Amino acid sequence: MCPAELPEWFLRATLTPAPVVTGAESGVEQSMNSWLSRFGKRVTGRTGMRVLIGSLALLLVAMMTLLVQGNGEKTVTYTELLQIAAGSGASRVDIHGDRFLIEQADGQRAVGLVADESLRKELASRFAEAGVAVEFAPAVSSGERAAGMLGPFAVLAMVGAGLFVVQRKRQKGHFTELSQGLQRMAVRFDDVAGMDEVKESLNETVEFLKDPEKFARLGGRAPRGVLMTGDPGTGKTLLARAVATEAGVPFLSASGSSFQEMFVGVGASRVRALFAEARKVAPCIVFIDEIDAVGRARGRNGDSAAADHDQTLNQLLVEMDGFDHTVGIVVIASTNRVDVLDPALLRPGRFDRQVVVPLPDVRGREEILHVHSRPIALGQEVDLARIARCTPGFSGAELANLLNEAAIMATREGAESVRHEHIDRARDRVLMGLERKNVLVDEEERYATAVHEAGHVTVALLAPGTDPIHKVSILPRGRALGVTQALPEKDRLMVRKEFLEDQICLLMGGRAAEIVVLGTMTAGASDDIQRAASLARRMVAEFGMSDLGPIGLGGDTHGRSQALLDRVEETARTIVEAQLARAVQMVEVRRAEIDALVKGLLEQETLDADEIYACFPADRRSPAPAPASAPAVSRAA
Structure with a gap:
């Protein structure tokens, strides 16, 4: 059948160029996805396959009808052929073996079959005598005719096979199975440093995967799900890989966002596909990273997106709660937003255990540094224990990034090793x-920045709850015109009211110096004011460290009276103002030392601890270890 004989809607649907699709899919898959997007954006899964099969069946019937009917051709008998030859109604005759195709003058077409060869010759002679153009074409064999009839079936079969492949890939392409790749990853518990308690908690999961019958012998059951929570960069994904490696089982990894798609119903279908694959390769581990993307609490609103999300979550709940005790499938998930998860997901039977992955302490940081420093050529003078003491609050990812940046700098300079x-x-x-070395700062602005940073240094030296000063600089970095760095002496798991007040006073030290020394105010204190106000608000609303008492507002102010919120803001403002007045007094007492520090900053731009304490000899603290990394406590920008 030529393209002109096909319906216009079929030509428009099949010959329209597909939109450009980026990703790892092939051209055929892109075309299939485009076709699916055009005709079935709201239909997927089993319903989608039924719709596609029905559409293909209808298309097949239409094509067969066109082939049989011949686009309006009329079947005539031999007698009618003789009458047409005797009359003047024929304009052209095409003879294909025993088949006579007659085009009449009015545009109609007629088809007649003449089996006898002598009758065919006689009929052809009559048409020729009547002046009708006669054309003999090669005879079409029964095999060729059958092949022509089966052609549409072959095309439809290829289309169906392509749709089936795309559907299978759409269901399984959202997760990755790492079974043979476990040896290539080579991540074991020994490679995960600084998490002894967490590894001990996960060790029972490893034992269950190695010997499921051990737990069923006495009637107990191993945890079906383990939810790991913690700050970003603490190593939750690394722990899940280590569990899979130690247990020696396949590892199916998926992200929470991979279950969501523009097509309704895809999420639930992908959940079923993931757990169906897990049952085939059990015992195994199913790891869902950032599960909060799919596990958020249901019933948020009534739109279609929320309904599809609830359907996906419902399917996940059913799959997790339907495990047999000895099937050997353990679900490990990670998130740093456990507060937004649906309560049904957290109940025993789904996620039996919640493992908190905290930031490493000083001992854990030293172990992490040893692990990440293995491929790095460190100098003999580098003390990893000293670096660990100087990096409180750093996660494992941040420590790895610190050493990597140091290695890059050393390589760029052509050094033989990484030094302190x-x-x-x-x-x-x-x-x-x-x-920003190329930034030209006006002398007046450099002087104002030096005064601002000197105010921070003065408060840090006089306030008892602050950390020892490590460095002060007026060199522009990022969005900051200057920075004052303090060196924490220890990890703080709990802070007192006096410590928080000293931190607010430290933040307001720059503004205090501007008021006392410059006699004006600059916009460089905007970040300090914002941080001080936020800390004071938390002291009042969350920590209960004010005259308002333990009100416990937190970040949720829904249902609270406006009068209470106004009192919270007024109390927080009072705390900040009190600490600003305290910082002003400290600056006034140390005015001579501030002038000396400002002069040194204008000359050298950056001063270390010894140079700072030389300007404040009476306030020198006990020497701290030489720093390798210290967090910035304030900046002027």
Whole structure:
């Protein structure tokens, strides 16, 4: 059948160019996806396959009808052929073996079959005598005719096979199975440092995967799900891979967002496909990263997107609660937003255990540094224990990034090894941004920045709850015109009211110096004011450290009276103002030392601890270890 004989809607649907699709799919899959997007954006899964099969059946019937009917051709008998030859109604005759195809003058077409060869010759002679154009065409064999009839079936079969492949890939392409790749990953518990308690908690999961019958012998059951929570970069995904490697089982990995799609119903279908594959390769581990994308609490609103999300979550709940005790499938999920998860997902029977992956302590940081420093050529003078003491609050990812940045700097300079100075500069770049050496700062602005930073230094030296000063600089970095760095002496798991007040006073030290020394105010204190106000508000609303008592507002102010919220804001403002007045008093007492520090900053731009304490000899604290990384506590920008 030529294209002109096909219906216009079929030509428009099949010959329209598909939109450009990016990704890892092939051209055939892109065309199939485009076809699916055009005709079935709201239909997927089993319903989608039924719709596609029905559409193909209808298309097949239409094509067969066109083939049989011949686009309006009329079947005539031999007698009628003789009458047409005797009359003047024929304009052209095409003879295909025993088949006579006659085009009449009015545009109609007639088809007649003449089996006898002598009758065919006689009939052809009559048409020729009547002046009708006669054309003999090669005879079509029964095999060729059958092949022509089967052609549409072959096309439809290929289309159906392509749709089936796309559907299978659409269901399984959202997760990755790592079974043979476990040896290539080579991540074991020994490679995960600084998490002894967490590894001990996960060790029972490993034992269950190795010997499921061990737990069923006495009637007990191993946990079916383990939810790991913690700050970003603490190693939750790394722990899941280590569990899979230690247990020696397949590892099916998926992200929470991979279950969501523009097509309604895809999420639930993908959940079924993931757990169906898990049952085939059990015992195994199903790891869902950032599960909060699919596990958020239901009933948020009534739109279609929320309904599809609820359907996906319902399917996940059913799959997790339907395990046999000895099937050997353990679900491990990670998130840092456990507060938004649906309560049904957290109940025993689904996620039996919640493992908190905390930020490493000083001992854990030292172990993590040893792991990440294995491929790095460190100098003999580099002390990883000292670096660990100087990096409280750093996650494992941040420690790895610190050493990597130091290695890059050392390589760029052509050094033979990574030294402390490289780590120190890498710290500055990670925490404060790249140094803007080409920025031309006006002398008046440099002086104002030096005064601002000197105010921070003065409060940090006089306030008892602050950390020892490590460095002060007026070199622009990132969005900051200057920075004052303190060196924490220990990890703080709990803070007192006096410590928080000293931190607010430290933040307001720059504004206090502007008021006392400059006699005016600058916009450089905007970030300090914002951080001080936020800390004071938390002291009042969350920590109960004010005259209002333990009100416990937190971030949820829904249902609270406006009068209470106004009192919280007024109390927080009072705390900030009190600490600003305290900082002003400290600056006034140390005015001579501030002038000396400002002069040194204008000359050298950056001063270390010894140079700072030389300007404040009476306030020198006990010497701290040489820093390798220290967090910035304030900046002026």
